[in-house]
Amino acid sequence: MIHLTVNGDPKSIETPVTLDAFLTSLGLDPTKIAVERNLAIVPKSTYGETTLADGDRLEIVHFIGGGNTKGDSWSVGGKTYSSRLIVGTGKYKDFQQTAEAITASGAEIVTVAVRRVNVTNPNEPRLVDFVDPKKITYLPNTAGCFTADDALRTLRLAREAGGWDLVKLEVLGDQKTLYPNIVETLSAAETLINEGFKVMVYTNDDPIIAKRLEDMGCVAIMPLGAPIGSGLGIQNPVQIRLIIEQAKVPVLVDAGVGTASDAAIAMELGCDGVLMNTAIAEAKDPVLMAHAMKLAVESGRAAYLAGRMPKKKYADPSSPLYGLI
Numbered sequence: 218m219i220h221l222t223v224n225g226d227p228k229s230i231e232t233p234v235t236l237d238a239f240l241t242s243l244g245l246d247p248t249k250i251a252v253e254r255n256l257a258i259v260p261k262s263t264y265g266e267t268t269l270a271d272g273d274r275l276e277i278v279h280f281i282g283g284g285n286t287k288g289d290s291w292s293v294g295g296k297t298y299s300s301r302l303i304v305g306t307g308k309y310k311d312f313q314q315t316a317e318a319i320t321a322s323g324a325e326i327v328t329v330a331v332r333r334v335n336v337t338n339p340n341e342p343r344l345v346d347f348v349d350p351k352k353i354t355y356l357p358n359t360a361g362c363f364t365a366d367d368a369l370r371t372l373r374l375a376r377e378a379g380g381w382d383l384v385k386l387e388v389l390g391d392q393k394t395l396y397p398n399i400v401e402t403l404s405a406a407e408t409l410i411n412e413g414f415k416v417m418v419y420t421n422d423d424p425i426i427a428k429r430l431e432d433m434g435c436v437a438i439m440p441l442g443a444p445i446g447s448g449l450g451i452q453n454p455v456q457i458r459l460i461i462e463q464a465k466v467p468v469l470v471d472a473g474v475g476t477a478s479d480a481a482i483a484m485e486l487g488c489d490g491v492l493m494n495t496a497i498a499e500a501k502d503p504v505l506m507a508h509a510m511k512l513a514v515e516s517g518r519a520a521y522l523a524g525r526m527p528k529k530k531y532a533d534p535s536s537p538l539y540g541l542i
């Protein structure tokens with residue numbers, strides 16, 4: 218019988234085994250841990266030829282290199298995306314800067330205000346000459362529409378012009394708040410869905426309305442974090458969480474993000490993604506901010522998947538084994 222200690226706990230094994238086999242017998246993945254044997258680090262490449270002996274003291278350190286979110290994709294409108302950041306195309310200095318920011322953001326979907334951004338007129342600079350619609354999904358939106366009729370005309374136009382049927386519906390209530398007009402939004406969503414559009418819908422942070430839009434057939438629910446263009450960050454995390462908990466379609470915070478931490482909070486809440494425009498376009502350095510937003514969305518998503526520790530009322534020492542080695 219061989220007696221060992223593992224992180225201070227006694228362990229016994231019947232016959233000598235290699236470190237590799239021992240770690241595996243503990244249910245550990247030898248590629249993801251580091252081991253100290255009798256105060257000397259064991260190189261990973263020698264785990265297979267290191268035979269444990271009576272009296273060995275092992276210290277095992279887990280999760281070296283951490284996890285990653287590779288392969289963590291999401292789908293909308295029948296297409297799968299790995300970036301969870303959707304960016305707007307308004308408010309930039311020019312299309313060149315728009316394109317550079319989009320590249321830095323890593324976004325695979327960009328939203329375009331059909332009535333404001335030139336996509337099709339060859340006599341003016343066109344966004345499509347800077348951002349290739351074969352590589353990036355264009356998501357036409359109805360920015361600036363205040364009635365269901367306006368929104369319907371705009372999106373029918375978009376389908377006619379570019380064949381786009383995955384659309385972002387936003388019907389606004391007033392100029393001061395740019396809050397959604399929910400009555401008009403519901404009516405437009407119903408018509409669009411009946412006409413075969415796949416509707417990603419901008420809405421308020423009301424779980425009841427969100428459910429109704431989902432039941433109607435919207436393919437994504439996009440509650441505001443704060444008023445469009447305000448950069449105030451997520452004002453109502455509880456409501457966003459309630460919307461996420463009940464939804465069976467993707468939920469993306471849309472509007473009101475001001476800086477990277479706002480995007481991370483949205484993702485930590487469990488959102489499938491974030492849509493933003495102003496925070497990037499009106500930053501002093503839009504391209505750098507686009508990069509920051511990419512990292513924030515990825516980091517918030519990883520934190521959500523990792524599962525945060527519970528909040529505690531009192532201190533809890535970080536190194537319970539301190540002094541034992």
Ligand SMILES: CC(=O)[C@@H](O)[C@H](O)COP(=O)(O)O
Pocket residue numbers: 304305306307328358360387419444445446447448471472473474492493494495496
């Ligand atoms: C681009 C777009 O669709 C906006 O209407 C959207 O809601 C973004 O809002 P922010 O500019 O606050 O990010």
